[in-house]
Amino acid sequence: MTAPARPRPRLGVFKFASCDGCQLTLLDCEDELLPLADRIEIAHFAEASGDIRPGPYDLALVEGSVSTPEHLERVRRVRAESRHLVTIGACATAGGVQALRNFADVTEFRAVVYAKPEYIETLATSTPISAHVPVDFELRGCPIDRGQLIEVVTAFLAGRRPDIPDHSVCFACKRRGTTCLPVAHGTPCLGPVTHAGCGALCPAYGRGCYGCFGPSGSPNMPAMIPLLRSDGMSDEDILRFLHTFNVDDFAAIEPPGTLGGREESP
Amino acid sequence: MRLRIDDGTVTGAELRIYEPPRFFEAFLRGRRHTEPPDITSRVCGICPVAYQTSACHAIEDVCGVTVDERPAALRRLLYCGEWIESHTLHIYLLHAPDFLGRDSAIDLSRTHRADVERGLRLKQAGNSIMEFLGGRSIHPVNVRVGGFHHAPARADFRPLAERLRRARDDALETVAWVAGFDFPDAECEADLLALSVPGTYAIETGVPTVLPYGAGQARRTFPLADFTTHVVEEQVPYSTALQARLDGRRHLTGALARYAVSGHLLPPAVRDAARAAGLADPASGEVCRNPFRSVVVRAVEVLYAVEEALRLIDAYERPSRPAVDVPPRAGTGHGASEAPRGTLYHRYVLDAEGLVTDARLIPPTSQNQGAIEEDLRRIVQDRLRRGDATDAELTRLCERAIRNHDPCISCSAHFLDLTVERA
Numbered sequence: 250m251t252a253p254a255r256p257r258p259r260l261g262v263f264k265f266a267s268c269d270g271c272q273l274t275l276l277d278c279e280d281e282l283l284p285l286a287d288r289i290e291i292a293h294f295a296e297a298s299g300d301i302r303p304g305p306y307d308l309a310l311v312e313g314s315v316s317t318p319e320h321l322e323r324v325r326r327v328r329a330e331s332r333h334l335v336t337i338g339a340c341a342t343a344g345g346v347q348a349l350r351n352f353a354d355v356t357e358f359r360a361v362v363y364a365k366p367e368y369i370e371t372l373a374t375s376t377p378i379s380a381h382v383p384v385d386f387e388l389r390g391c392p393i394d395r396g397q398l399i400e401v402v403t404a405f406l407a408g409r410r411p412d413i414p415d416h417s418v419c420f421a422c423k424r425r426g427t428t429c430l431p432v433a434h435g436t437p438c439l440g441p442v443t444h445a446g447c448g449a450l451c452p453a454y455g456r457g458c459y460g461c462f463g464p465s466g467s468p469n470m471p472a473m474i475p476l477l478r479s480d481g482m483s484d485e486d487i488l489r490f491l492h493t494f495n496v497d498d499f500a501a502i503e504p505p506g507t508l509g510g511r512e513e514s515p
Numbered sequence: 516m517r518l519r520i521d522d523g524t525v526t527g528a529e530l531r532i533y534e535p536p537r538f539f540e541a542f543l544r545g546r547r548h549t550e551p552p553d554i555t556s557r558v559c560g561i562c563p564v565a566y567q568t569s570a571c572h573a574i575e576d577v578c579g580v581t582v583d584e585r586p587a588a589l590r591r592l593l594y595c596g597e598w599i600e601s602h603t604l605h606i607y608l609l610h611a612p613d614f615l616g617r618d619s620a621i622d623l624s625r626t627h628r629a630d631v632e633r634g635l636r637l638k639q640a641g642n643s644i645m646e647f648l649g650g651r652s653i654h655p656v657n658v659r660v661g662g663f664h665h666a667p668a669r670a671d672f673r674p675l676a677e678r679l680r681r682a683r684d685d686a687l688e689t690v691a692w693v694a695g696f697d698f699p700d701a702e703c704e705a706d707l708l709a710l711s712v713p714g715t716y717a718i719e720t721g722v723p724t725v726l727p728y729g730a731g732q733a734r735r736t737f738p739l740a741d742f743t744t745h746v747v748e749e750q751v752p753y754s755t756a757l758q759a760r761l762d763g764r765r766h767l768t769g770a771l772a773r774y775a776v777s778g779h780l781l782p783p784a785v786r787d788a789a790r791a792a793g794l795a796d797p798a799s800g801e802v803c804r805n806p807f808r809s810v811v812v813r814a815v816e817v818l819y820a821v822e823e824a825l826r827l828i829d830a831y832e833r834p835s836r837p838a839v840d841v842p843p844r845a846g847t848g849h850g851a852s853e854a855p856r857g858t859l860y861h862r863y864v865l866d867a868e869g870l871v872t873d874a875r876l877i878p879p880t881s882q883n884q885g886a887i888e889e890d891l892r893r894i895v896q897d898r899l900r901r902g903d904a905t906d907a908e909l910t911r912l913c914e915r916a917i918r919n920h921d922p923c924i925s926c927s928a929h930f931l932d933l934t935v936e937r938a
Contacts, residue, residue, distance in 0.1 A: 266535040270560020270653040276608060277642060277652060279635040283628075286621045297608060298619030299914065317535045346557050349542040358541035363757075365750045371536050392560060392653040450650040454657045455837075456664040459553065461654070489546060493554065 258406055261293035261306035263327050265313030265320050266347055266375060270392040271338035272296050272312050278395055289406065304330030308405050314340040316347060316375040328382035333405050336378045337398065339391035343463050343498040346391070348375040351497060377497070386411060391461040391494040394446045415466035417441055418458050421449035430457055437480040439490065442468035463495035464502055471504045484508050516891070516913060517753070521938045523899055528892040530884060530917070531753045543874035548574050548843050548865050549660050555861070555876065556654045561604065564597040564645065565854030566876075567658040568719050569861040572850025574660050577865050580841045585834035586662035588827055589648060593655070594719045594852070595824040596644025599682070600652060601855040602770075602813045602820075603641060606693060607634025610810050613915045614696040630692060633685050637817065640682035644824060647675050662838030672828045679825050686818040687788060693814045694792035698807045701894060704728055705765040705886040707772035707802070708746075710853055711736070716777045716819060719852045724776050725761065726802065734776075739849045742860050748881055759882040767886040768857025768879045769920060770812040775802045781819055789815045806890055806919040813855075843869025854879055856921055883920050890916050906935050 262272050276282065276297060292302040309331035315324055328334055336342045344351065350358055355373040359366035378384055388401050388411075397413055404411035418440035422429070430436035430452050438457030440449070444465040451458045477487050488508050491499040519527035539558055543551060551570040556563035568590060575582060582590070607630075608620040617623040624631040642652040648667070649655025657664050706728050710721025723745070724736045737745055746766075748757040760766070774789075778797030781789070786796065792811050795801030803812065845867040851860045857879030864873040894916050898904050904912075910933040 266537055268557050268560040268563075270557075270563070273560045273604075273653060276604065277638075279639040279642075282635065283621070283624055283631070286624070291619075291621055294619075298621065299612075300618035300622065316537075320535070346539075346542075346554065347537040350538055353542065355538075358538045359536070361541040361544075362536065362538055363750055365752070368750060368752050369536055375537075391557065392651075447651070451656050451664075454650050454665040456656065456659070459656075486547070489550070493550075494557065 257288060257290045258307040259290045259292040259302075259305070260402075261304065261309045261327070261331065262291075262296070263293070263309060263311045264295065265311065265324070265341065265378075266316040267313030267338065267340045267345065269296060269312070271341075271390075272310070274337070274393050274395050274398055275310070278399060281399055285402070306331045307333065308402065309334045310402075311336050311341050311378050312338055314344045314347060314375040314377060315381055316372050317370055318372065319370070320372075321381065324378060324381045333385045334378070334382070335386045335388060335401055335405065336384055337388045338393050339389065339461065339463060339494050340375075341378045342387040342389055343495040344375045344377050346494050346496070348497045349492065350375055352492070352500070388413070389444050389462045390446050394448070397446050414445065416445050417465035417468070418443045418445050418447070418449050418452075418462070421445045421447075422452050425449050425453060427452045430455075431476065431480055435480050437477050437482050437490065439473075441476070442470060442473045459493065460491065460499065461494045463498045468502060470502050471507070474504065474507050516932065517934045517936070518891075518895060518909065518913075519936045519938070520895075520899070525892045525896045525899065528888045528895065529751075529753050530888050530891065532880070532884070540874045540876060543863075543871050546871050548578070548841070548863070548869040548871065551861070551863065551871065551874070552658050552660060553654075558876065558878070560653050561601055562597060562854045562856065562859075563654045564594055564649070564658070565852055565859045566861075567655070568594060568852040569850045569859045570863075571658065571660050572720065572852065573848045573861040573863050574850070574865070575841060575848070576850060577846045577848030577863060578841045578844055580661060580839055582662050582839060583834055583836070585832060586666065586837055588831065589663060589666065590658075591719045592824055592827040593645060593648045593658070595820040595827070596641050596648065596652075598718065598820040598855055599641025599817050599824075600638055600645060601641070602817045603634055603638040603689075605855070606689065606810055606813055606817070607631060607638070610918050611693070611696075613918055614693075614810070633688060637682055637685040637689060640678050640685070640821070643675060643678055647672075659838055661841040662834075662836075664837060666834050666837035668833055669831055672831060676825060676828050679821055679828070683818075683821050683825070686814070686821045690788045690792050690811070690814040690818055693810050696810065698805060701806055701890070701897075702804045703767055703771065703806050703886060703890060704804075704893070705767045705889065706761055707775050708761055708766050708768045708858055708882070709772040709776040710851060710858055711776050714780065716780050716823075717773065717853055718820075718823075721851070721853070723851070723858065725766075726772070726775050727764075739851055739860075742849060742851065742877070743862065743875065746860070746877060746882065748877060754884075757881045758884045759877060760885060761882075765885040765889055766882060767920070768882050769855075770809050770816055771803060771806065772857065773853060774812045774815070781815070782822060785815060785819045785822060788818055806916065809919050843867070856880065857883060880921060887917060887920055890919070906933060909933060909935065
């Protein structure tokens with residue numbers, strides 16, 4: 250007599266304020282998608298399937314930031330229905346590019362974009378999922394890296410911690426054998442303080458890292474800012490450089506007083 | 516989505532798009548003129564190259580810069596990658612399951628494994644162009660105002676060309692596969708808007724061209740700089756997405772519009788495949804207005820993008836410099852390109868330092884919304900003429916009608932919350 254087949258682990262993919270790029274990364278796993286779907290039950294993935302099944306979910310992948318009153322309630326529901334909750338991407342992990350509103354007047358923002366701002370329901374802030382509910386793992390990147398996503402999903406299904414080191418882009422750049430852009434050409438580069446994961450893409454294409462994976466494990470900001478200045482950036486340029494796709498995370502580690510104007514909109 | 520049915524007649528169809536506002540146009544102000552390509556790519560993970568390209572064009576327009584011929588050809592090549600990737604995603608993963616009565620591509624793969632695998636392979640071919648030329652397929656890093664950060668050597672294209680030659684067979688088979696679907700009768704009663712370029716099928720640039728609905732109305736063009744006087748966005752109380760009208764009328768952009776405006780310029784082999792798939796030949800003046808058949812037009816565009824990518828790679832010579840300098844100057848600039856879902860317009864105002872003082876983005880989603888609502892009204896009306904329908908049946912029908920045009924809102928369409936008011 251054979252034992253009854255064990256139920257497949259159930260995956261849910263959820264979206265908040267975002268561009269859909271991180272959940273698209275799952276569909277971009279062309280070689281792995283069908284084998285993965287044999288091993289897990291894709292129970293909730295609205296971008297890819299009209300077959301939406303109720304929770305509980307063994308693993309929830311959450312994309313996007315919390316930015317509307319409705320999100321506040323829904324993020325708690327997703328958490329309550331999920332055994333493990335992993336955020337995917339800069340929006341869910343750091344508030345995303347739309348967190349630029351956190352440093353500005355959202356009423357004014359609303360008036361710039363909409364003729365009738367009173368129709369628009371929004372929060373004054375765009376915040377990461379972890380600001381509202383406990384999160385089991387945060388996968389960084391704008392967008393996330395496909396290889397890292399596969400590692401995270403496989404790890405959670407196997408019941409182990411994902412092997413995602415938190416060192417900086419510089420490590421990946423050295424491993425790739427790319428010439429150091431700041432050293433060789435004086436090109437401004439956020440590689441020394443940015444979380445690895447992209448494979449050190451930008452320097453390989455001849456441009457400085459622009460920090461889309463957010464801060465690395467132990468970023469040395471007091472050393473980074475003078476380096477950017479010596480590469481020809483003004484303090485305003487540096488602020489903009491840091492304040493883009495992971496604005497909240499970089500703003501949190503800026504050495505106080507170095508750049509001035511923290512309360513200014515970036 | 517709200518439907519109002521009075522005594523068997525559909526009197527209202529309102530599509531509420533509840534994408535939370537992200538305020539791009541507001542926070543672009545104060546950014547340097549080199550930044551909008553990277554920042555606006557984050558509007559959409561499914562068509563980042565469209566945002567990067569329209570942004571580059573608009574800023575180069577302000578600064579009075581023309582990109583060299585060879586980097587300009589690379590832009591078109593990168594865009595071909597996005598068309599292949601995005602259209603194939605739309606066809607296989609979002610749209611085909613509707614025609615074959617399945618919930619998803621995963622579900623479809625249980626009965627049509629080889630077809631889904633072909634789709635994934637083809638999508639991967641599109642992604643491989645974006646990864647090779649852009650660094651990655653979502654939010655590519657190599658694009659910059661003035662051209663590219665890095666231009667590859669000619670020899671480095673060899674593996675990509677090899678993969679695209681194999682993809683050509685998959686693209687041809689895709690056209691034949693979708694041609695066999697069952698297409699309900701429908702006609703989109705809206706003006707068609709697409710960019711056009713003399714002598715070639717417009718992708719990354721062009722002049723706005725209108726093919727009006729109705730007999731006796733002639734094709735017309737208008738300068739890109741006048742885009743916002745013709746295409747006017749309005750806010751409707753029930754949706755966070757703005758709705759745009761073209762000279763006060765409903766209009767549609769995207770595959771059907773492009774094929775109607777430029778289909779006669781497709782290479783003969785691609786036109787043959789389109790004819791064999793049952794599409795009217797635009798060279799004879801016929802226009803396909805059936806929104807369900809947009810899946811066939813999309814497949815034809817994938818085939819064209821594969822052919823065009825191979826042609827561009829074959830003709831490629833490494834440019835002497837990957838980008839021209841773009842010194843800032845004060846002024847207003849306009850840029851547009853054909854995103855997979857339709858015409859995407861950007862306008863920026865810069866000050867003398869090159870800081871953005873005003874930004875305006877008009878995506879295809881806002882332009883198509885009026886035509887989609889009218890489609891929904893008519894499709895539901897046709898269904899009711901054949902007798903009563905349950906809300907579940909109407910929901911399914913409406914989801915299909917939306918996915919004919921726009922997978923960008925299909926994530927909302929997949930859990931379309933339909934309210935039917937019957938009087």
